[in-house]
Amino acid sequence: MTKRRRGGWKDLVLAAVGPFLVALAGCGAGSSTGDAPLQLLNVSYDPTRELYRDINAAFAERYAAEHGRPITIRQSHAASGSQARAVIDGLEADVVTLAVWPDVDAVARAGLVHPDWERRYDNRSVPYHSVVVFVVRKDNPKNVRDWPDLLRGDVSIVTPSPKTSGNGKYSFLAAWGSVLKAGGSADDARRFVAELYRRTPVLDTGARGATATFSQKGIGDVHLTFESEAHLEVAEARGNLEIVYPSCSIRVDPPVAVVDRTVDQRGTRHAAEAYLGFLYTPEARAIITRHHFRPWGDSPSSGTAEALPAIDTFDVEFVGGWQHATTAFFAEGGEFDAMYQPTAAN
Amino acid sequence: MSRPASPITATTRSGNVALVAAAWGIVGVLVVVPLASVFLEAFSGGFGAWWATLAHDADTRHAIWLSLTVAPVAVAFNTVFGIAAAWLVARFRFPGRSLLVALFDLPFSVSPVVAGLALVLIFGRQGLLGPTLAALGWKVIFSWPGLVLATTFVTLPLVVREVLPVMESIGPEEEMAAVSLGANGWQVFTRVTLPNIRWALLHGVVLANARALGEFGAVSVVSGHIAGVTDTMPLRVEKLFQEYRQPASMAVASVLAGLALVTLVAKYVIERRVEAEARERQAARAADGTAAEGAGQR
Numbered sequence: 001m002t003k004r005r006r007g008g009w010k011d012l013v014l015a016a017v018g019p020f021l022v023a024l025a026g027c028g029a030g031s032s033t034g035d036a037p038l039q040l041l042n043v044s045y046d047p048t049r050e051l052y053r054d055i056n057a058a059f060a061e062r063y064a065a066e067h068g069r070p071i072t073i074r075q076s077h078a079a080s081g082s083q084a085r086a087v088i089d090g091l092e093a094d095v096v097t098l099a100v101w102p103d104v105d106a107v108a109r110a111g112l113v114h115p116d117w118e119r120r121y122d123n124r125s126v127p128y129h130s131v132v133v134f135v136v137r138k139d140n141p142k143n144v145r146d147w148p149d150l151l152r153g154d155v156s157i158v159t160p161s162p163k164t165s166g167n168g169k170y171s172f173l174a175a176w177g178s179v180l181k182a183g184g185s186a187d188d189a190r191r192f193v194a195e196l197y198r199r200t201p202v203l204d205t206g207a208r209g210a211t212a213t214f215s216q217k218g219i220g221d222v223h224l225t226f227e228s229e230a231h232l233e234v235a236e237a238r239g240n241l242e243i244v245y246p247s248c249s250i251r252v253d254p255p256v257a258v259v260d261r262t263v264d265q266r267g268t269r270h271a272a273e274a275y276l277g278f279l280y281t282p283e284a285r286a287i288i289t290r291h292h293f294r295p296w297g298d299s300p301s302s303g304t305a306e307a308l309p310a311i312d313t314f315d316v317e318f319v320g321g322w323q324h325a326t327t328a329f330f331a332e333g334g335e336f337d338a339m340y341q342p343t344a345a346n
Numbered sequence: 347m348s349r350p351a352s353p354i355t356a357t358t359r360s361g362n363v364a365l366v367a368a369a370w371g372i373v374g375v376l377v378v379v380p381l382a383s384v385f386l387e388a389f390s391g392g393f394g395a396w397w398a399t400l401a402h403d404a405d406t407r408h409a410i411w412l413s414l415t416v417a418p419v420a421v422a423f424n425t426v427f428g429i430a431a432a433w434l435v436a437r438f439r440f441p442g443r444s445l446l447v448a449l450f451d452l453p454f455s456v457s458p459v460v461a462g463l464a465l466v467l468i469f470g471r472q473g474l475l476g477p478t479l480a481a482l483g484w485k486v487i488f489s490w491p492g493l494v495l496a497t498t499f500v501t502l503p504l505v506v507r508e509v510l511p512v513m514e515s516i517g518p519e520e521e522m523a524a525v526s527l528g529a530n531g532w533q534v535f536t537r538v539t540l541p542n543i544r545w546a547l548l549h550g551v552v553l554a555n556a557r558a559l560g561e562f563g564a565v566s567v568v569s570g571h572i573a574g575v576t577d578t579m580p581l582r583v584e585k586l587f588q589e590y591r592q593p594a595s596m597a598v599a600s601v602l603a604g605l606a607l608v609t610l611v612a613k614y615v616i617e618r619r620v621e622a623e624a625r626e627r628q629a630a631r632a633a634d635g636t637a638a639e640g641a642g643q644r
Contacts, residue, residue, distance in 0.1 A: 074573065076572045076573070077571060077573075086570055086571075089470035089473070236590045
């Protein structure tokens with residue numbers, strides 16, 4: 001009974017095992033290239049994908065010209081907090097360019113980055129900044145102009161979770177700070193922010209997830225996000241969305257750091273330091289501006305003024321600093337946990 | 347197992363058209379329309395544009411290659427494990443046997459994200475084996491082996507679950523007969539066991555392969571999301587989508603969906619073979635039975 005098909009099933013076994021062997025050969029060939037070209041891994045957060053694609057190309061060109069050695073920069077992007085976690089768990093980043101100070105600090109506290117990382121580059125290692133702005137539907141149907149308008153009528157809001165997302169943390173702090181800025185007390189701020197999250201039907205884990213929720217799924221009236229993200233989102237929506245600048249907002253300071261443990265292990269310190277240093281050059285500043293970030297430096301590089309309007313900003317220190325924000329607002333059982341009750345409130 | 351699908355025919359005969367329409371409607375809305383829209387979107391710019399987005403993006407090319415290497419390795423492991431485990435459980439009685447069978451199913455009931463995190467807890471830098479791996483210079487998490495481990499974990503039940511019932515239904519008689527005729531272990535396996543389970547095995551392999559190619563959750567946790575290094579096809583789809591490159595994202599999605607359709611056809615063909623084989627076996631048994639009876643009477 002089985003005789004007539006014996007050849008058949010042998011082919012079958014070969015077909016099953018064949019790809020396995022090919023794959024083994026393939027991965028062997030892939031990993032055994034001993035003298036690989038210089039490679040850096042930049043572990044970053046969601047909104048910087050497009051920015052670093054251009055930065056990397058420019059830096060690779062410049063580095064090859066100056067050192068006669070080709071270099072490739074690999075990118076990894078996800079929610080800032082998850083990325084810090086991944087680096088701590090062993091993702092071999094040569095540099096981290098994360099959304100918020102606590103995330104780089106967490107990597108430093110795990111012993112991967114030297115404690116004095118903040119002093120290694122200008123402006124406390126923040127080469128560019130952004131601000132939190134509003135994205136609204138075309139013609140601003142709910143007429144949202146400033147922070148207090150967010151709590152008017154049936155306005156609903158989209159912002160990622162401040163637990164996992166840098167974007168989410170900044171939105172929280174921007175809202176909190178806007179109340180203080182207007183002369184309100186901490187209690188006023190708490191009431192304002194609690195009401196704001198009551199009007200937030202979805203909390204995505206990362207910035208790009210929240211963008212998809214707002215622009216593609218059409219949920220919410222106002223999307224709180226970084227200016228750089230807002231420009232991408234509005235450009236993508238082809239006239240269906242627009243940006244609103246509130247009267248004041250928080251300055252978003254994404255810090256950068258060389259991951260000392262990795263670069264010393266891989267012998268890439270020189271290239272990694274040159275890479276982060278490059279972010280402060282005029283060439284990089286032009287690229288940064290093109291991607292709607294605001295480069296650090298006293299003289300605004302060409303194009304900044306017309307594209308990005310001046311806005312009254314406060315920094316994280318104004319709302320108590322990162323140490324305070326992390327423990328009082330975002331930690332387990334902190335302000336955010338106390339005010340946010342998903343669905344139970346509805 | 348090979349019972350005809352009588353409830354459905356009975357339903358149509360009794361004129362319960364509404365139920366059939368509802369089933370078609372649900373399948374249409376949940377499966378056909380979304381899948382068709384993926385292909386429509388992917389080919390909206392024509393075949394040339396579709397091909398260009400796939401072939402001219404190094405990161406996308408790598409993602410396809412990575413998926414096509416990770417999945418077969420995971421499936422190959424599960425094939426070996428699945429056969430061995432099914433044979434062990436079907437042929438032997440030992441303490442903890444039912445527990446072992448229950449554990450085969452565990453990867454189905456555990457969320458893939460939890461599976462990924464568990465791997466990080468074991469193989470991560472701060473994990474149980476982290477220091478050992480670091481000392482050896484082996485990278486598991488956030489590189490190729492981690493992807494294979496995660497994929498293997500989530501597809502673990504598929505082969506063993508397919509093979510086990512067939513092995514149990516066949517019973518040990520044929521293998522014992524082969525041994526009594528002087529066959530060694532390998533001969534018994536290749537000439538008796540494997541031919542008996544081949545279609546069920548292939549069915550399991552096809553299912554495991556489909557699941558392996560499409561796996562997102564566990565792989566996402568252990569991948570590290572390095573473009574051109576550890577992004578598999580499903581991760582690439584998400585990334586392109588979030589980068590506002592919808593046509594490219596849908597092009598990769600269409601490749602995944604295409605592979606799924608191929609799997610579906612293969613699954614259908616194999617399922618028919620499995621049923622035919624089961625019928626053949628029953629017929630042979632029946633024939634043997636009558637022959638034996640006849641011999642006994644004489």
